[in-house]
Amino acid sequence: MKKIILLSVMMLAALAASAQQRNNVVPSFAGAVEDFKPNVTNQRGHQYPMVNSQGAVRAQLRAPQANSVQLDIGGRRYEMVKDENGVWTGTSEPQDVGFHYYQLNVDGASVPDPGTIYFFGAGRWGSGIEIPSADMDFWQVKNVPQGALEEKYYWSKATESMRHCFVYLPAEYQKNPNKKYPVLYLQHGNAEDENGWGSQGHTAQILDNLIAEGKAVPFIVVIDYGQSQNIHLVGQYAPAPQPAPQPAQQGQRQANTGPDAFQVVLLTDIIPMVEREYRVIADAQHRALAGLSMGGMQTRRITIANPTTFAYVGQFSGGTISVEDVQGAAGFKQTNKLVFMSSGSKENPRVMEAAEALKGIGMNAVGYISEGTAHEWHTWRRSLYQFAQLLFK
Amino acid sequence: MKKIILLSVMMLAALAASAQQRNNVVPSFAGAVEDFKPNVTNQRGHQYPMVNSQGAVRAQLRAPQANSVQLDIGGRRYEMVKDENGVWTGTSEPQDVGFHYYQLNVDGASVPDPGTIYFFGAGRWGSGIEIPSADMDFWQVKNVPQGALEEKYYWSKATESMRHCFVYLPAEYQKNPNKKYPVLYLQHGNAEDENGWGSQGHTAQILDNLIAEGKAVPFIVVIDYGQSQNIHLVGQYAPAPQPAPQPAQQGQRQANTGPDAFQVVLLTDIIPMVEREYRVIADAQHRALAGLSMGGMQTRRITIANPTTFAYVGQFSGGTISVEDVQGAAGFKQTNKLVFMSSGSKENPRVMEAAEALKGIGMNAVGYISEGTAHEWHTWRRSLYQFAQLLFK
Numbered sequence: 001m002k003k004i005i006l007l008s009v010m011m012l013a014a015l016a017a018s019a020q021q022r023n024n025v026v027p028s029f030a031g032a033v034e035d036f037k038p039n040v041t042n043q044r045g046h047q048y049p050m051v052n053s054q055g056a057v058r059a060q061l062r063a064p065q066a067n068s069v070q071l072d073i074g075g076r077r078y079e080m081v082k083d084e085n086g087v088w089t090g091t092s093e094p095q096d097v098g099f100h101y102y103q104l105n106v107d108g109a110s111v112p113d114p115g116t117i118y119f120f121g122a123g124r125w126g127s128g129i130e131i132p133s134a135d136m137d138f139w140q141v142k143n144v145p146q147g148a149l150e151e152k153y154y155w156s157k158a159t160e161s162m163r164h165c166f167v168y169l170p171a172e173y174q175k176n177p178n179k180k181y182p183v184l185y186l187q188h189g190n191a192e193d194e195n196g197w198g199s200q201g202h203t204a205q206i207l208d209n210l211i212a213e214g215k216a217v218p219f220i221v222v223i224d225y226g227q228s229q230n231i232h233l234v235g236q237y238a239p240a241p242q243p244a245p246q247p248a249q250q251g252q253r254q255a256n257t258g259p260d261a262f263q264v265v266l267l268t269d270i271i272p273m274v275e276r277e278y279r280v281i282a283d284a285q286h287r288a289l290a291g292l293s294m295g296g297m298q299t300r301r302i303t304i305a306n307p308t309t310f311a312y313v314g315q316f317s318g319g320t321i322s323v324e325d326v327q328g329a330a331g332f333k334q335t336n337k338l339v340f341m342s343s344g345s346k347e348n349p350r351v352m353e354a355a356e357a358l359k360g361i362g363m364n365a366v367g368y369i370s371e372g373t374a375h376e377w378h379t380w381r382r383s384l385y386q387f388a389q390l391l392f393k
Numbered sequence: 394m395k396k397i398i399l400l401s402v403m404m405l406a407a408l409a410a411s412a413q414q415r416n417n418v419v420p421s422f423a424g425a426v427e428d429f430k431p432n433v434t435n436q437r438g439h440q441y442p443m444v445n446s447q448g449a450v451r452a453q454l455r456a457p458q459a460n461s462v463q464l465d466i467g468g469r470r471y472e473m474v475k476d477e478n479g480v481w482t483g484t485s486e487p488q489d490v491g492f493h494y495y496q497l498n499v500d501g502a503s504v505p506d507p508g509t510i511y512f513f514g515a516g517r518w519g520s521g522i523e524i525p526s527a528d529m530d531f532w533q534v535k536n537v538p539q540g541a542l543e544e545k546y547y548w549s550k551a552t553e554s555m556r557h558c559f560v561y562l563p564a565e566y567q568k569n570p571n572k573k574y575p576v577l578y579l580q581h582g583n584a585e586d587e588n589g590w591g592s593q594g595h596t597a598q599i600l601d602n603l604i605a606e607g608k609a610v611p612f613i614v615v616i617d618y619g620q621s622q623n624i625h626l627v628g629q630y631a632p633a634p635q636p637a638p639q640p641a642q643q644g645q646r647q648a649n650t651g652p653d654a655f656q657v658v659l660l661t662d663i664i665p666m667v668e669r670e671y672r673v674i675a676d677a678q679h680r681a682l683a684g685l686s687m688g689g690m691q692t693r694r695i696t697i698a699n700p701t702t703f704a705y706v707g708q709f710s711g712g713t714i715s716v717e718d719v720q721g722a723a724g725f726k727q728t729n730k731l732v733f734m735s736s737g738s739k740e741n742p743r744v745m746e747a748a749e750a751l752k753g754i755g756m757n758a759v760g761y762i763s764e765g766t767a768h769e770w771h772t773w774r775r776s777l778y779q780f781a782q783l784l785f786k
Contacts (some may be wrong), residue, residue, distance in 0.1 A: 043518055044623070063502035065460050086501060108479060109456035110505040111497075117518055118511045123508055125436055141555045143548045148560070150541035151597070162534045168543070174670060177570030193437075205546070207482050230437065277567060377396075 004072065019129070025070065025077045025093060028090040032056045038128045039116065041099075046115045054132040055094040058111055059104060062087045066107050073102035073129070097133035098378020099200045101126060119200050123191040128200055133378060138385050139202035144172035144212035149204045154277070156269040158261075159239040163269065164225065166198045170218035172210055180279045182219040182286035182392040184312070185266065186384070187226045187295030194225040197384075200377045206385050216388045219288075224270050226291070226298060230260035237268060263302045267309075284335050288391055290314025292380040300325065307332035312391050314340040316383035317347055317375050320354035323361055338390055339365045342383040346374035366390065398677065418470045419462065422482040425449045433523045434492075439508045448487040448524040452497060452506055455480045459500050463689035466522070467493035471596060489739070491771020494592045495521060512593050513769045516584040521593055525770060531778050532595035538564035538604035542597045547670070549662040551630040551654075557618065559591045560671065563604055563611035564751035573672045575612040575679035577786040578659065579777070580619045580669065580688030587618045590777075593770045599778050603757065609781045611669060612675070612681075617663050624654035630661060656695045660702075677728050681784055683707025685773040700725035705784050707733040709776035710740055710768050716754055731783055735776040739767035759783065 021242050030288050036050035064086025069308055070077040072088040080090030101122045103110050112118055112126045119128040130136075150167040175183065188196045188337045197203045203221055210216035222292040225231070233239065239259070274381065275282040291299045293390040296318010303313045304321070307329040313321065313336065320341050341351035355367035368386050370379040401464040411529045429443035429451050441453040452464045457479025463470040464483040473483030494515045496503050505511055505519045521530075543560040566574065579596065581589045590596045596614055604607035618624070626632065632652070668675040682703045686691045689711010695715070696706045700722040706714065706729065713734050719725050732751055734744035748760030763772040 040503075061502050063500050066500035066502065067458050067460070069502075106502055106504065107456050107459035107501045109454050109459065109462075109499055111499065111502075111507055112511075114502075114504055114517065114519070119503075124507065126507070141546050146546045148543035148545045150543045150562075151539045151591075153539045155536045162536060165585075169543075174672075198544075279567075291521060 012249060024075065024379065025079060025288065028071075028078050028081060029056055029093045032058070032091050034286070035298040038131075039346050041116050041119075041128055043115060043117055047276075048115045049113060050259075051126075051129065053132055055097065057092040057095060057102070057129055057131075058089065059091075060087055060089045061104055061106070061113070063106055068107055069104040071102070072105050072110065072246050073100060077105060095129075095131050096373050096376065096378070097131045097136075098130055098373055098376055098381075099130050100376060101128050103119055104128055116286075120195045121192045121200070123166070135382070138209060139205045139381055140209075141205055142209055144208055147171045147173065147204055147208050149198045152277075154269065154273045156265060158233050158268040159231060160234045160267050163265070165194055165270065166223040166290075167274070168198070168204050168207060168221035168223075169278075170220070171208065172218055173279075178279075180281045182217075182288070183274060183280050184219055184221045184276075184290060184388075184391060185270070185310075187262075187289075187291030187298060188223075189291070189293030189295055189318075190227070193227065194223050196377075197221075197223045201384070203384065206381060207388060208360055210385065210388055217392050219388075219392055220269065220280065222274050224266070224293060226262040226266075226379070228261040228298075233261050233264055234367040237264050260298065260301070262298055263305065267306065284309055285311045285337070288312030288314065288393060290316065290340070290384075290387060291318055292316040292383070293318050293375065304329045304332065308335045311335055312340075313338065314342075314383070314387045315351075316342045316380045316387075317344060320351055321358065322354065323357050326358065326361065326363065333361070333363060337364060339363060340368065340383075340387045340390060341365070342368040342370065342372045342379070342386065344373040344375060344379035345374070347379075401533040417468065418472060421464075421471050421474060422449055422486045425451070425484050427473060430455040433525075434509050434512075434521055436508060436510055441508045442506060442520075442522055444524055444612065445674040449525075450485040450488060450495070450522055451482065452484075452508070453480055453482050454497055454506070456499055461498075461500055464495070465498050465503065466493060467620065470498060476706065488522075488524050489766050489769065489771070490524045490529075491766055491774070492521055492523050492771055493769060494521050494725055496520055504639055513588045513595070514585045528775070531602060532598045532733065533602075534598055535602055535605075537601055539564065540564045540597055540601050540604075542591045545670075547662070547666045549658060550622060550657050551626050551661040553627045554625075556662065558587055558659070560667070561591070561597050561600060561614035561616075562671075563613070565602065565611055566613070566672075571672075572673045575610075575681070576667060576671075576673050577612055577614045577681040577683060577781075577784060578663070578703075579614050579616050580655075580682075580684030580691060581616075582684070582686030582688055582711075583620070586620065587616050589770075590614075591615045594777070596775060596777065600781060603778065606770050610785050612781075612785055613667070613673065615667050616662065617659070619655040619659075619684070619691060622693075624658055626654050626657055630657050637655070652676065652698065653691065653694070655691055656698065659695065660699065677702055678704045678730070679785060681705030682782060683733070683777075684711055685709040685776070688769065697722045697725065701728045704728055704730040705733075706731065707735075707776070707780045709735045709742075709773045709780075710737060713744055714748065714751065716750050719754065719756065726754070726756060730757060732756055733761065733776075733780045733783060734758070734773070735761040735763065735779065737763045737766040737768060737772035739765070740772075 014320035036052045069080040069088040080088040114129040147170045156163045296315035308331040351365040355365040373379040428443045462473040462481040473481040486708045504511035509520040540563045745760040748758040751758035754781040763775045766772040
């Protein structure tokens with residue numbers, strides 16, 4: 001419970017800071033080194049936005065009649081300046097390496113930058129920019145055997161609707177029609193959706209490259225939508241009306257392992273669909289659950305509530321599993337092969353102590369810190385890169 | 394040649410009209426029936442843009458400091474009006490049924506509408522809206538056996554780069570590990586890319602539904618990128634320098650069957666990759682080529698230049714194949730099982746005569762007119778729906 005409160009407080013603080021900084025309008029960054037290059041997530045043929053060697057972002061927009069245009073990134077709004085052709089240009093302070101959501105603000109309207117392709121996150125489809133990192137090679141498209149990322153619809157009994165997921169199949173899947181594979185179920189964070197891991201997360205590239213180098217065994221990845229407040233359970237699957245919550249008594253852990261809507265859909269629909277439609281080894285030893293941020297917290301709740309269903313557990317910037325969690329969940333320790341907990345170094349890196357504590361009771365626990373990154377996608381790509389090498393071995 | 398000139402003139406006229414109408418700023422449509430509903434391509438939770446029973450589009454944008462906001466759709470810019478909260482609202486005249494690209498203009502900046510999801514077309518990622526049609530059921534996601542749309546990278550020898558395509562696999566593909574399937578290669582139009590057919594084209598849904606109803610046999614669809622001026626051939630694949638073109642002599646057909654870059658990549662890389670990576674019947678009788686607009690013109694050039702490679706040919710709003718084309722291409726008639734040519738009723742519907750002419754020399758030719766639509770995606774979805782029912786039977 002303490003951890004959930006801590007994490008909730010951290011998230012609320014981050015949201016409040018972000019809301020405050022919305023009004024944090026600052027001048028365009030004047031200290032930029034003039035070695036800007038086009039951003040790698042630009043639309044074909046677009047020069048802007050650009051990124052320089054410091055990680056500063058320079059955006060441009062033609063808006064001849066506008067009164068004010070701002071570059072809104074990293075919690076600040078940088079004032080852009082208009083030239084004689086009506087083209088506005090502005091530069092941000094240096095950003096962390098990796099992927100960031102951002103937008104432009106034109107006379108009070110927050111709009112996507114027409115220069116980039118678009119990503120779902122922060123609750124909307126909008127612009128994203130990539131600050132190159134020294135280690136970005138691991139998620140590039142390379143000339144190695146290529147798996148495929150399938151877009152797949154399926155019928156959900158629990159919601160009585162068609163749902164939508166992505167399924168990564170390793171390169172050898174189509175060549176070995178009799179071989180069965182382990183599965184990682186991999187979840188997004190709050191205000192994101194099932195598009196993130198395949199797009200800004202580069203899941204297929206990370207896995208293709210690791211498998212080609214012999215660093216990971218081939219496995220399937222299933223990426224679904226987990227924002228429980230938007231998942232409407234029906235009939236027997238809808239939760240019964242709950243009594244008003246009681247304050248937890250001293251020393252008593254509040255029940256926080258009850259199913260949320262995503263847990264119901266995962267167990268009722270997603271896993272059965274995958275085990276029916278794909279060649280899968282359908283047991284706990286070949287089943288992993290991981291997620292980032294909210295998806296990591298869901299991973300904890302679901303694996304503790306279903307302690308013999310998943311042998312591999314990953315929480316990327318998404319809280320930790322405690323010794324008490326394990327001890328309160330009969331069969332978890334016997335089933336589990338790995339608890340992996342990660343965090344950006346600019347987040348609260350309690351994952352290392354949490355891993356040490358689990359090792360103390362004989363678990364295989366791994367903590368991982370992504371250096372120089374915060375609660376963002378480069379932390380999570382690196383986490384997947386590390387986690388994938390430990391799975392199903 | 395006449396047909397190419399005619400088509401080019403039509404396209405130039407359309408472009409010129411579109412450029413002229415860019416300056417065609419008109420008041421918000423005052424005659425709208427007030428039965429607006431949220432557009433089906435809206436982002437989750439967004440009410441606007443909306444569409445009414447007349448096919449009028451109503452957009453909204455909050456831009457308190459803006460001087461002018463316009464809804465830019467169908468070649469017109471509708472002036473939006475600001476309320477006391479800084480929210481601009483504007484309504485278009487009725488649009489044709491089906492899918493349309495559009496954007497908002499804020500003080501001279503053309504930007505995507507933050508209300509919709511985004512599509513690639515008209516040379517950019519941007520907003521798209523769906524005007525419901527009486528027949529839209531055929532492309533809906535339904536509870537029928539679902540195929541998958543795979544995103545796939547592969548090495549291209551002809552460009553010495555990794556390329557990117559989408560592959561539709563019918564629902565039964567994964568269940569029949571020894572069965573081989575026919576393949577349709579399906580191309581986009583000018584200023585579009587490989588995303589269109591799977592997204593606004595709804596290829597997977599059209600095929601899943603047809604196969605479930607027994608109206609189409611299961612086949613694979615491969616959707617690649619064909620904008621030849623952006624395909625950079627290298628080494629032995631690069632075209633030799635060409636002599637300056639000579640004016641065609643009277644009565645002599647200008648050679649227009651020479652390879653363009655897409656043709657080289659299709660024959661060198663795409664088809665071999667598909668026949669290597671998927672379970673495919675690798676002969677002309679089980680291979681179709683089709684495309685919309687520019688993709689239809691490429692289909693004509695490629696199938697005439699390679700007359701024994703594809704037995705099924707489809708041109709959707711993309712010109713026609715003539716009796717002279719067939720007679721000049723040795724083996725085309727003997728190999729061909731179907732020439733399908735379609736057009737929106739608001740385009741130039743010469744496809745019917747062209748089909749009659751081919752029937753006159755004993756070909757299986759089909760013309761199809763999409764009622765009430767122009768050079769847009771609903772014409773092409775309907776064309777695929779018709780064409781798919783005639784393939785590989």
